[in-house]
Amino acid sequence: MAIRRSKITVVGAGFTGATTAFMLAQKELGDVVLIDIPQLENPTKGKALDMLEASPVQGFDSQIIGSSNYEDAKDSDIVIITAGIARKPGMSRDDLVNTNAGIVRSVCENIKTYCPHAYVIILSNPVDAMTYTAFESLGFPKNRVIGQSGVLDTARYCTFIAQELNVSIEDVQGVVLGGHGDDMVPLVRYTSVGGVPIEKLIPQERIDAIVARTRVGGGEIVNLLGNGSAYYAPAASIVQMTEAILKDKKRILPVIAYLEGEYGYQELFMGVLAVLGGDGIEKIIEIDLTDEERSALDKSAESVRNVIQVVTA
Numbered sequence: 001m002a003i004r005r006s007k008i009t010v011v012g013a014g015f016t017g018a019t020t021a022f023m024l025a026q027k028e029l030g031d032v033v034l035i036d037i038p039q040l041e042n043p044t045k046g047k048a049l050d051m052l053e054a055s056p057v058q059g060f061d062s063q064i065i066g067s068s069n070y071e072d073a074k075d076s077d078i079v080i081i082t083a084g085i086a087r088k089p090g091m092s093r094d095d096l097v098n099t100n101a102g103i104v105r106s107v108c109e110n111i112k113t114y115c116p117h118a119y120v121i122i123l124s125n126p127v128d129a130m131t132y133t134a135f136e137s138l139g140f141p142k143n144r145v146i147g148q149s150g151v152l153d154t155a156r157y158c159t160f161i162a163q164e165l166n167v168s169i170e171d172v173q174g175v176v177l178g179g180h181g182d183d184m185v186p187l188v189r190y191t192s193v194g195g196v197p198i199e200k201l202i203p204q205e206r207i208d209a210i211v212a213r214t215r216v217g218g219g220e221i222v223n224l225l226g227n228g229s230a231y232y233a234p235a236a237s238i239v240q241m242t243e244a245i246l247k248d249k250k251r252i253l254p255v256i257a258y259l260e261g262e263y264g265y266q267e268l269f270m271g272v273l274a275v276l277g278g279d280g281i282e283k284i285i286e287i288d289l290t291d292e293e294r295s296a297l298d299k300s301a302e303s304v305r306n307v308i309q310v311v312t313a
């Protein structure tokens with residue numbers, strides 16, 4: 001059998017979806033199908049064609065098509081869900097829960113039919129609860145249903161640390177666990193620059209300020225944009241996760257995973273460190289936490305559980 005290119009479907013052709021599709025093609029991770037609602041079929045086709053017409057200039061061979069028909073998504077290896085509404089200034093991600101749960105459920109019905117073997121990555125907010133919703137609707141094994149939050153939250157955290165120290169971002173290592181909300185848990189004790197713990201490089205009050213800014217990093221962008229939320233860094237985060245799966249890289253990344261006893265949590269989707277490779281979430285890595293870190297994670301888990309209760313009620 002001839003080797004074929006991977007096929008990646010991105011559902012939702014708005015800011016995050018379109019940016020993700022373009023980055024995936026630029027990196028030649030596969031052929032890309034961009035899907036939106038029938039009322040937006042022409043703009044979706046237009047965006048895809050515009051991206052494709054960049055290929056001669058940028059030298060990528062990935063195909064990109066726009067569609068509102070899931071037949072075009074048939075047998076995708078990866079499906080990325082960005083469909084849904086985004087928040088505006090003054091709103092929390094949780095305010096989106098009812099609208100986006102309906103959208104995610106209807107998208108998942110199509111994924112189930114047309115892409116039964118896909119690895120599914122969820123971006124739509126509130127993303128921990130939307131990953132739970134997708135898992136329930138799809139009925140896929142837990143290793144194939146993965147939410148995106150920690151890669152982005154960690155990226156923001158590392159950006160602020162590199163800025164603070166005026167050093168290369170390449171030398172900053174950190175991790176943010178927990179739900180994708182204002183009580184997420186940046187783990188200072190597991191953060192280093194060039195192998196040196198940040199507590200030895202940055203005064204405590206500046207570390208506290210960086211942690212606080214990270215927790216509201218999404219809101220900072222929402223307030224600056226005025227009408228929508230972040231999309232460049234979210235798209236880059238999704239692309240990193242997609243690449244980890246398609247290239248079986250076995251990256252250790254913070255992802256939203258289904259917890260069945262890990263860290264003592266049951267039947268909960270939340271951000272934890274995991275090995276992400278050719279079989280999706282291949283392993284969850286449990287790290288030891290101090291009492292303080294543990295109670296911060298418990299608080300975040302409680303917030304996530306409250307939103308999940310809305311979608312399971």
Ligand SMILES: NC(=O)C1=CN([C@@H]2O[C@H](COP(=O)(O)OP(=O)(O)OC[C@H]3O[C@@H](n4cnc5c(N)ncnc54)[C@H](O)[C@@H]3O)[C@@H](O)[C@H]2O)C=CC1
Nearest residue numbers: 012013014015016036037083084085086123124125127234
């Ligand atoms: N988890 C994370 O880290 C992040 C999550 N988000 C979330 O991602 C979602 C999308 O954000 P944006 O792309 O900025 O919003 P957007 O409004 O630019 O795009 C959303 C797109 O979804 C489409 N859509 C709605 N219902 C659909 C359906 N049933 N089928 C297919 N497409 C449908 C809309 O027509 C629209 O084009 C939001 O919920 C946002 O909060 C955004 C950034 C980061």
Ligand SMILES: O=C([O-])CC(=O)C(=O)O
Nearest residue numbers: 087093125218219229230
């Ligand atoms: O803040 C938002 O609404 C979008 C998002 O999840 C992020 O950028 O972290």
